[in-house]
Amino acid sequence: MPPSIVFIVYVNDTSQATRFYSDLLETEPGFRVPGYVTFALGDGADLALWSGRFDGLDPAVPRTGEVCLALPGGPDAIDRRFSRWAQKGVRVVSEPHDEVFGRTFVVADPDGNLIRVAPVD
Template sequence: MSAPNLFLVYVTDAERSTAFYSDLFDMKPMMVTPRYIPFEVAPGVVFALWSGQSDRLGRQTPRTSEIGLMLPGPASAVDELHAVWTAKGATVVEPPHDEVFGRTFVVADPDGNLIRVAPVD
């Protein structure tokens, strides 16, 4: 069986979200279309923004997820990234704090999708 290799984040404004994620993660998309913007995050692994709609999956359908970024290094690396992201204007949902798995914080993208930073497991 193959492992998952495409992770979609639903967005309402693809252009705004592309700018947000490009700046936040300091990466460029593989390509840009009006509704689908993929970023290669590892060889063969894609994180993509998707604003497409279908007859069965409309705006009223709840979509919940949390994007994770696991950082190597000490707990201070989490605090340092928090400072960088807040300077970029990221909306902080949970400020840095200690959890059972280590130091963490959560920000939200323009659509309210959550992005958690934590140490490498």
């Protein structure tokens, strides 16, 4: 069995963060206990929301890491996803632009954690 990987995002309120990520990712969590929720992202990869490690995260504090959602479909797919998320009122950190790896943008969750959308490599 190949190893799996879990990306952990620290949040203040797992219920609020679960609603946010469920809406953004258009999926429901696969595992849920108080203070810890996971979303299956594909073969052997999960996104976990955890409130048990840090209290009082300040959304204004810059984050040095980010979760990246890699989308197929090229630049148009990236721009469509940005439009859908912007209509939901998600806090935009960086609007769609071209980088060396392709079209990308960055938003933030309610705790200030960064979410990048970029093309599949």
